[in-house]
Amino acid sequence: MNVLILHRNPFEPFPYDQWLADYDGDVVVLAARDKFEPFGEKVPTDNLGYTRLEVLEQFDDALILKRALELVTEFQITHIIAHHEADVDTAAWLREHLGLTGAWPADVLPFRDKALMKQRAQRAGIDVAAHATPRTAEEAWAFADLHAFPLVCKDRAGYNAIGLRILGDRDELADYLAHTYFDAPREDALFEVFVPGRMCHVDGLVVDGRTVLAWPSQYQYDLASFGTDQGARVDLTLDRDDPLTDRLLALTERILAALKPSGSRLRDHAFHAEIFHTPDDRLVLCEIASRPGGAKIREVFHTIFGANLGEYTTRAQLGLPLPALGEFSGAGDRPQPRAMSGQMLTMKRPGLVRSVPAAPDESWVERFWVYARPGQVIPPAAGSSDFLTAVVGSAPTRAECERRLRSLGARFEAQIKIVEAP
Template identity: 65%
Template sequence: MSVVIVHRNPLEPFPYHRWLHDYEGPVVILAARDRFEPFGERIPEGNLGYTHLELFDHDDEVAGRVAHLAAEYGATHLIGEHEADVLRVAELREELGLPGPRPADVLPFRDKALMKEHAARAGVEVAPHTVPKTGEDVLDFAGVHGFPLVFKNRAGFNSIGLRILRDQDALTDFIAEAYGSPRDDLLLEAYVPGRMCHVDGLVVNGEMVLAWPSQYQYELASFGTDPGSRVDLALDPGDPLTGRLLELTERTLAALRGPGGGPRDHAFHAEIFHTPDDRLVLCEIACRSGGGKIREVFHTLFGVNLAESSIRAQLGLPLPDLERAVRPGKRPVPARMAGQVLMMKRPGLIRALPDVPGEPWVEHFWLFAQPGQVVPPASGSADFLTVVVASAPTRAECERRLRSLGARLEEQVLIEAVPS
């Protein structure tokens, strides 16, 4: 028994040595070199206690290195938890004859057009959308649905490349930029107003065994222009949206699972609009744990790390944290509320950053830069400058604490423009 893990994150949030302490075979990690320094980690040297750890610099190296490492260490499992790796790892499993989800299992979670097709067929509301091959197709859709319009990559993540076009001039410019020739990699959607909710949880043996909804108190797509603090907050068990969001997510998972029943063991992150007229509209869903610090918020709620549990389930290891959180016949509810407040990176020279918060209800605190550093703009919705995870007995108190911390973050962060 041995596992090869394709890793495209810093290592601090993924302590595999602790998560897999009872795994009896070799643990081999192939990690992206460029994921460390931007998140304040040193590039690893040596194996860090793993059987083997090596770094890759370019995506085209991954397939060959995985095949080599799988053969060298007799891999029985291949795992990749980052959105950019989910489909590729499934393809490699199929090529190497290893167990786990195949491309057909994960494609509905990666291709947003296919995802919406499956969901809509199951009665889950999605935004009007199309895959426009030409600029004329775009204009036809705009003529029917008007503005704003939303463009995203069919296989995108972290809001990278997402564009919201609000008028005809912006649309004309985008068509000139994007449609020099026919293409089919973009999804065009009608804009859905309302607040974005997200549901995070775990599927084990094909069943949604643990899940909970939260709500972004900001627009994800504003990551590049928002200089202030942003709050993301779990919903109360008694919130009228809580049960509806959980039910919609369960139906969506069933719709995407398909006749083959896969994938069987995975975390998930669903994003769902709650519209001003009280509709729930699926934005998208991924078959991996939520990015940013959603895993840490969820752990504060339930004592379960979704990435850890997902990986252990895929390897057939016991899930003691999950067993403590789930009682047969009862829907698990958090013992306390939790959320996060964050600030995005913005370009300039960092003069000052926040002090470590001393409140006892602060669960985690991170800084992803240091004074004197020149930082670029945020490259995606998880490119943070600082994040705090906090808890409270109630949602209202948790929100009060997070907003107070957010105001303090704003006061303590000082970034100056770099002279040109």
């Protein structure tokens, strides 16, 4: 077996050489050049131990497809893996075109097209926000006239909150439409009624069609505020006895069942589900992806289960052992977290970096990252995963984990100095 990996990420969070140390086939990687230097990595100049590593100047679908098909022939590729949302469709198309195992386009479409996702979920009795896919400005106004502001506008196949807008009134909608519906009808827009409440997320792993690991967390911030938020952003796993834990896990199973009909080829994959918990105690599906969650969710998951979702998804798709699952039999007794965990993030903001925090020495800090250095001029955050610093911590309870991360966040806020660039 030989594998082709489409890689639109830095390498530090995805050490395939370590994850696949016991894999005896060829590992071929197509990587995106623009994902290295913004995260403090040098652009690779050799194969880094892989059978072949190619760094593409432009990671667009046409170029990826052309080069991937050439590499498939050269290396007799049997498996194609992609962990970035922007590459899920490309990988699926390649598998179908080549007749390879794994998910094909029809299998991933309900996870990529947010409108189709909501339609299927709604048919299964799952609560979703009122929504529409207006092709014209007139249709957008008609939707607004039916519903109260605020409204949420996003790309049907978007990710990382890029392009997401929350419109508070008719003036903001008019301005948005003037800039987005000025030349031709759109097929890619999704409008939703704003859902109040805190956003939860459930992350997990499916092996051979069965969920073998899953756990819920709750964002303590708004994802869409990445461009203006200068404070610490905290995300926390939920305690085992939290009233929401079992509800979120059960709802996620219903969502997966609604989006994966009998015969789906999507059998081995991670998932990242985002679900609103409203003030009136409803759970409302926002969206779900069929790949590992972003930010530092993979590292948080490793802290609570000893399994990195990126690593285990990669190994599951190649049929390799998954040691952290132990003797799990699938009889309904899934592994439970060994601790609570969470992440504390600060976002990039434009300017000249004067100072950044030093690595914290607290024993409960599992991992620390910093993505800028003093003297560097940096741009604003381009998406919800464009961090300045990140920390993954642990604690016996969610409350203690939150206390630790917020205290560290306040310290980081005082230590980060970014001034206007000359």
